[in-house]
Amino acid sequence: MVLVQAIIDGILVGTTYALIGIGFTLIFGVMHKLNLAFAAASIAGAFASLVAWQHFKDLPVPLVFLISAAAAGVLGYLIYLTCFRFIPLKSPLATLMATVGMLIFLEEIVTHVSDGKAQNYPGMLPDARWTLGPLDIRVDYILVFAISVAAMLLLLALLYRTRLGIATRAVAQQPVAAQLCGISLDRTNAATFVMSGVLGGLAGAMIGSSAELLSNLLPLQLTVKGLIVTVIGGLGSIPGAIVAGLLVGAVEKGVETWSVLARDLCVMLLIFVFLVAKPAGIFGKLNVRD
C-alpha cells in the first residue's frame, strides 16, 4: 500500500517534470538545439512572482502563478535573443555554452534576490487532504496535475489549431521550406521560446507551491531532471515528455520508499534502459534517412 501511495504521489508530482520536459523538447523540436537555461528561467519566473507576492501582500495564488508564467515567458524571449538569435546556426556548441552562461547568470540573480535563503511561497489549499480508503492524497497535488494537464491541452490546441502553431510545426519539420512559404523563422522561434517559457514558469510556480518553498538550489536540480525526462520521452516528442515525466515521478517516489540514495541511481538506470532498448524514446522516431 505504501508503494501504491508513493507511486500515486509520484505521478501527480511528475506532471511538473512533464512540463519542464515539454519546455526542453519544444525548443529542441523547433530549433534542434538545447536550451540549458530553460529550467533556471522557470525557477527565476517563480522567484519573480515570489517578489510580487512579498511586495503586494496576500496576492491570490492564481495571480501569483500567472505572474510566474508571464515572467518566465519574458525570460524565454530574452534567452532566445541572447543565446540563439545572433549566434550562427553552424555553431551549435556556442549556443549550448551561451545557455550555460545564462543558467549561471539566472541562478546568481535568484541567489541575490533570495540572499541564498529558502523562501516561503504560497501553497495551494495547504490543509486540504483527500482520503480514499487507505490512500491519502494531497489535494494540491491533484490541482498541480489538473493545471498541468490543462496547460498541456492548451499547448496542443495552440500547436494544432492556430496559425502560429502550424508555423511552429512547419519550422520544426522544414525550416527552409517554411521560410519560402512566408513564415518568419525569427518570429516563430521567438514564439516557441515564449511558449515554453510560460509552461516552465507555471511548472516552477507549482513546484514552489507544492513545497511551499522556493530555493536557489532548484535550477540545477530541475535542469538535470528536465533533460532526463526529455531523453526518455524522445527528443522533440511532446506526448513522450508527458509520459516520461509521469514515469520519472512514479519511479522516483516508488524507489524512495525503499532507499533515497538509490533513487537517483535508479532514474539513471532507467535512462540506460531506455537508451539501449528504445533509443528514440517513448514516442520518438529515429531519423534513419538522410
Next chain:
Amino acid sequence: MKKSALFLGACALALAGFAAAPASSQQRVIKIAGFGAKTGPVRSFGVNSEAAMRAAAAEINAKGGIKLADGKMAKVEVTFDDDRCQAEDGINLVRRYASSDVLVAVGPTCSNVAEPLFGILQKKVSDEKDSGLRFPIFTDVAVKAGLAQISEWAFRNTPNEPLLYDALFKYLQAKRPELKTIMGGKEGDFAHSKAGWDAVMKVAAPKYGMNIVGEVEWKLTDTTFTTQVREMKAKNPDVIAIAAHPFTLCGVVKEMARQGVKPKLIIGLTSSSSMETMEGCARQVEGAIIPTTFAPVNPEAKRVAGLIAKQKGSADLHSTAAWENVIILKSVIEAAKIDGKPETLAADRRKVRDALAALKETQGLLGVTKRTEDREAIKPFVFVTAKGGNWVVSYDPTKPN
C-alpha cells in the same frame, strides 16, 4: 582579429589593475582577512560573517586600535572575500593573503573549503621540512567535527555539536521524561547534515534513555517529502530530530503539518536556529528546540546583535563567532607583542599562532569558551525554542531556574 585584440586588451587591463591593487599604507595597520561564501546557496553565511567582522573592527578602532610591541597603536583593517564555497578558490585566497601583508585570516564558511585549506598549511610547526603554508587561520563557521587537528596553524571557534546534543538530551531526560521515542531525518547527501544525525544525535539520544524507532533521509534539493513523512506518521515517535538545512527542514515540517504528524517535540540542527528558518516556515516549526552557541540573552549579546544588524547582517551562532574571533584576535595580538612591520610579518604570524595555541579560554558573548588541546572550542550554549516567529531561549545552563 579585432575582437581577439579586444579580449587581449581586457586581459592586460585586468593584469595591470591587479598589479596596482596593493596600496601603500602610511599608518600602521593590522590586516585581518575574512573569507567565506558570498555567492551560491550559502551566501547568507558570508554576508553575516562579513557584517560581524566589520562591526568588530569598527569597535576596536573606535577604542584606538591594537597595541603593538613598541607601544604604538595600529588600526585594524578587515577585508572580506568570496570563496564561492569552492576549495580551489579558498586555497588561492589564502595563498594571496599569505603572500601579502595580511596577518591572520578568519574563515571559511564551508567545511569542504576548510578541509583542503588546512591541508595545505604546515601540519606541525616543529616540522621544518613541511612546506605547507605558515599562516594562521581562525575559523568562524565551518563546523564539521575535528577539522583543526589537520594543522597546527588551524584554529576554530565553532560549536562542538556532540557536546551540545549530549547536553540537550540530558536536559530532555530530566525535564521531559515523557519523551521516550525518537526518529531521525537527515539530508543523506550532505556531509554535515548526515553526520548531525548519524554521528551526533543518534549517538546522544540512547545515552539518555530515548529509544530510536526509525530514521528517514532525503536529499539537499528535494521538494517533496510525502514518503518520508508517511513513515514518520506510521512510527509515531515522541520526538522527531531533523538534521538538515532550513530549505528541506521547512519542506519536511510543512509536509508534517499537512499530514497531521504532530510529534511532542522537534529537534533541529544547530545552524537551523537562524532567521532563515523563521522566514521559511515559522508557523510549522513552532515549539522546535535547537541547541545553539548564540542567542541575545544578555546585554552584551544584544548590543553586538545590534551592531551586526547595523552592518546589514544578522547575528546568529555563526556570525557572532566571526565577531568573537576578531575580538579574540585583538587581545591575542596584543599579548603576542608583535612588531607589525613588513619585515617582521612571518615572525608576527608565528607569534599570533603561538598565542592562539596558548589560549586556555576566551571570553565569548554567552560566557567563557574553553579552548581544547587540538585547537577547537568548547563554547557555552543555550537551548532555543521557536515561538511566534522568533527563537527564544528556553534554557540557559548558566541560569538554572
Next chain:
Amino acid sequence: MDYLYGLAQTIGVHTIIGLSAYVVLQTGQVTMAQAAFYAVGAYVSAMLTTLWGLNILIAIPVAALVAMVLAGLAGFPALRFKGLMLVVATMALGEAVREFFFNFDYQIAKGDLKVGPAGAEGFRQIRYFYERGWTTAEVAAFIWMFVIGIMALLWWMDRSRIGAVLRAVGEDELAAQSVGINLTAVKVSAFAIGGAIAGVGGALYAHYTTHVEHTAFGVLMATFAIAYPILGGLSSVFGTLIAVVFIQGLLIQWLPILIGGELRNLLFGLLILLAMNLRPRGLIDPRVARTLRGLFVRSPNA
C-alpha cells in the same frame, strides 16, 4: 609571488581537465563524464601515495591508466548515442561514479589517525607535496610539466593525421566511415585518451588541494570541463588554455579584486554569454588558430 604560483597550479589543473574534454569534443561528442574520470584519477592516485606510500610519478600514470580503462569501457555504450542523448547518458555515468565515491569508505590506520576515503566526509590529508617539502613554485612547475607535456602531445596530434581523423569524425560520421575510418575505434580511443588526461588532472588536483570529496566532481565540474574547450575554441589547444585563464584567472580571481565579489558571478555568466555571441567558434577560432600556427611554423604540407 607564492600566490601567483598557487594560481598557476589551479590554472594548470583546470587546463588539463579542459584538454581532456577537448579530445572528445573534437570527435563531435559532447561528454559530461569528464568529472567522473577526474574523480577516479584523484581517488586512485591519492590512495596510492597516501595509503601505500608510492611515489607520485608512479601514482599518476596508474591513476591515468585506471581512468583510461574506465573511459574506454564507457566509450563503447556511449557510441550508441549522439547529441543530447550522449549528454544525458554521460551525465548519468558521471553521477553514478560520484555516488560511488560518496559511499566509498576504505581507511587504514597511519600512525595516530586513520586515512583514506571516508564516504561523504571525503578523503583528507593527501599531503604528499607538503610532507616532502615541495615549495609552491615546485608544485606549480610539476603540474605545468604535465600541462606542457599534454599540450605538446595534443598539438602534435592536431597536426598529424590522427587529428584530421578525429575532426573528420566530428564533422560527418557517415562521410568519415565512407573514407574507411572505423568510428568505433576512433570514438572509443578519443574517450580513452580523454579519460587518461582527466585522470592525470584528477591526480594533480587531489595532491595540490590535499582533500577530495564527492561534491567536487558533480555536474558543475563536468560542465566546466567542456566549457573550457568550447569557450576557447576547438581549433587549437591554446584555446583551452586561454579559456581557463579567462575563467579561472580573470573572472574568478581578478574580477573580485577589481570590482568586488558581489557582482562577480553575475558577470561570470554574462561574460560567457557575450564571448559566445562575439566569438561563436571560440576565443581562438580557426582563423586565429591558423594565424597562430603561421607564427610558429610554416605550413606543414608545403
Next chain:
Amino acid sequence: MLELKGLSKHFGGVRAVDGLDFAVKKGEIVGLIGPNGSGKSTTVNLICGVFPVTSGTIAFGAHDITKAPPHQCLSLGIARTFQNIRLFNELTVWQNLWVAQNSAKHRKERGFLGRWAGGRGQARRSVERYLEFSALAAKRDELAGNLSFGEQRRLELARALAAEPDLLLLDEPAAGMNSEEVGQLADRIRSLKGQGKTVVLVEHVMELVMGVTERIAVLNFGRKIAEGTPAEIQANQAVREAYLGTGAKI
C-alpha cells in the same frame, strides 16, 4: 566482382528496394538510373553498409559484405561519393585527401611498422597525386568548405579515389553541374577505366550516363525494370513510361 542477390530494404511499409538482382563485372562502368524515389541512392547506401539490409545478400569478390559496416567496405576496396556533397568542411583540401589514406591496399603496401615510418611519405605522395588529378593543387591549404561547388565535387571524387578502391560508387556526381563541367567529369570517369577501376554511376543526367557507361540498369519503385546497353535502354518502352509516362523521350 559485385553481386546483389534479392536485395530488399523496407522502411516501415515503404519498399525502397525490393528484390533487386544486379551484378557488376571487373573493369565495367555501369549506370544505375531511375526516377526520383526509385531506390538508387538506397541501393548505394545498402552496398556501403549505411543501412542494415532487410533481406538478400551482397557479395564483393569472394567476400560477403551484407553486414559489413561502412568503413570495412572501404578497406575491402569499395569507395563512394555522396549525392549531396559530404566533405569535411573544417579540414583543408589536403587533409581531406589525407584522412582517406585508409584502405587495405595502403596497409598492405606499408606493413605494420611502415605505417608509422615510411608509410607517411607514401601517403603524402598518394595525396599529391590526387591533388593533381582533381586540379586542386593550388588550393591545398584552403578549407574544403570554402571551395566552389564544382571544386567540392572534384575533391569528393578525389577523396574517394585516394583510398585506391577497386570499385567506385558515384552517387549523382553531376548534380548541379553545367554542361562544360559534365564534359570534364565524363573525361575523368573514362580515364578511370584506363586505371582498371570498376565504376557504378548513379545518375540523373542522361548526357553523362549515356556517354560513359557500357551497361545500364533501370530501377522503378525499388525493382529493376530494365537492363542493357545505353542504346537498348533508350529504346525500351517500359523505361520511357517509368520516367514520363507514355511517349516521353529521354
